[in-house]
Amino acid sequence: MSEIAKETKKTASLDSANNSDSYKPDSEISKTWKAVHSKFRDEFGEAVFRSWLKPLTLQAFYHNTLEVSVPTRFMRDWIQTHYAERMLEMCTEKSDRIKRLEIVVVQNTIIADEINDNSAAKIKSNENNKSYEKYDLNSPFDQRFTFDTFVVGKPNALAHAAAMRVVESQNVPFNPLFLYGGVGLGKTHLMHAIGWEIQKQSPEKRVIYLSAEKFMYQFVKSLRAKDTMTFKDAFRSVDVLMIDDIQFISGKESTQEEFFHTFNALVDQNKQIIISADKAPSDLLGIEERLRSRLAWGLVADIHPSTYDLRLGILQSKREALQADIPDAVLEFLALKVTSNIRELEGALNRIVAHADVTKQNVTLESTQDVLQDLLRSHDRRITIDEIQRKTADHYNIRLPDMHSARRARNVARPRQVAMYLAKQLTSRSLPEIGRKFGGRDHTTVMHAIRKIDELIEADVQIAQDVEVIRRALTG
Secondary structure, eight states, X not given: OOHHHHHHHHHHHHHHSSSSSSSSOOHHHHHHHHXXXXXHHHHHOHHHIIIIITXXXXXXXXXXXXXXXXXXXXXXXXXXXXXXXXXXXXHHXXXXXXXXXXXXXXXXXXXXXXXXXXXXXXXXXHHHHHHHHXXXXXXXXXXXXXXXXXXXXXXXXXXXXXXXHHHHOSSOOSSOEEEEESTTSSXXXXXXXXXXXXXXXXXXXXXXXXXXXXXXXXXXXXXXXXXXXXXXXXXXXXXXXXXXXXXXXXXXXXXXXXXXXXXXXXXXXXXXXXXXXXXXXXXXXXXXXXXXXXXXSSEEEEEOOOOHHHHHHHHHXXXXXXXXOOOHHHHHHHHXXXXXXXXXXXXXXXXXXXXXXXXXXXOOXXXXXXXXXXXXXXXXXXXXXXXXXXXXXXXXXXOGGGGTSOOOOHHHXXXXXXXXXXXXHHSOOOHHXXXXXXXXXXXXXXXXXXXXXXXXXXXXXXXXXXXXXXXXHHHO
C-alpha cells in the first residue's frame, strides 16, 4: 500500500473508529484553528499562504495532537520542512491544550471556494502541479532577502535598478536579465527579492527559482525515468524562470541542450528569464557559444566588489534589523577588516551579536577582536605583504622590484597603489609598516593610495575587477 493510501486510511479511520466523538475537534479547538489559520497570511505572506497553507483543513484532535490535512504528499513534506514549527508555536500560543501538530494527506481535500472554479485553465494548472511535485521545482524564497533589506551602493546600483525594472514593468523589459559577480555580493539576494515581489504583485503567476545544479539533477532524473516530456512541460509552463549559478552546467552538453530549448521556448512565449553567474556570459568557459549568445541577449548587469562605504551601510542596516546595541567603532572595524564578501561580513556580525547575547556582555571593539580572532588570524596567517606584492606584480605583468622602486610611471604606480590598498584590507599591518614594505614610503603615501583605489573601485570597472581578481587569488 502506498504511503498516501496509508495516510488516507489512517485519517479515515479516525473518523470511523469509535463512534464516540473522541477524535472530533470540539468547538474550542475548532475556533482556535480557525483563528490561527487566518493569521498565516500575515505571518508567512500572501504568496506562501495561497501556494501552501490555504488548503490546510482541520481533521482531528487527540492526545493533545492537532491533526490537519493537505491534498498531496508534496505539500505535506514542504509544509513540514519549512512552516510546521512556526505553525505549532502559533497554535500553542492560542491554546495550551495543543502540544503537537500532525500533517496528513487526504486526497479528497477540497478548498471550498474553489469548487465552482473548475475551468479548463484550472485543469491545466493541476496537470502542471503534478509535474512540479514530481520534479521538486518549487524552491522557496528566503524571507530575509527582499528589496527592503538590500542595501544599494555604487557597486550594485545597476543590478538593483534592473531588478526593480523587471518587477515594475507590465511587460518583459529585457530577456534575460543576467546578473553576475563574485561570491557573496548579492546576486542571490536580488533574485529572491524579484521572486517575492512578483508573487506579491501577481500571486497567480508561476515562478520557479532553482540552482543550475538542481536543474541538471532533475533533468538527469527525467532521462533515467524516460519521462522528459513531463520535465519539459513543468519548465515551459512557467511565467518566470530564475536559474542561479548557471556556470555549474559548464561542460554538461545534454543539460545545456535542454536549457537552450527551454530558454527559447520561454522567450517565444514572452516569459521572463533571470540568470545569475560568477562571470559575464562571454567569459563562461565550457558553455556552448549559441547558449552564451542567448544569455547576452538581454541586459547584463554586473555587481562589483563591495566598497568600504557599502560594507558599512550593510552593517548599519543589519544592526537596525537585529535591534542590537553595537558601537559605530565596531561596525567600522568590521567593514575595514572583513572584505572578502558580504556573506562573511554578515556572518561576522551575527557571531559577535550571538556572543554578546549568550555572555550578557556589551559589544566592544575588544570583545569583537576576541570573538573573531580566528577569522582575523586566518587572514593574517595566509596573507603577507610580500605575497600581495607578488600576486599584484604578476597580475599587471610588472617586475616585483617595481613595488619598491621610486618609479612613478602610471603602469607601475597604479599596481603599487593596488598592492598598498590590498595590504591594508587583507593584513593587520599599520600604515607605517606597509609604507616600509614599499621601499620605505611615508604612511601618508599609503593613505593616499588607499583613498585613490577606493575611489577608482567605484568609478572604474576595470580597476574593480582587477582588485577582486587579485583578492580572490590571495584568499582562495
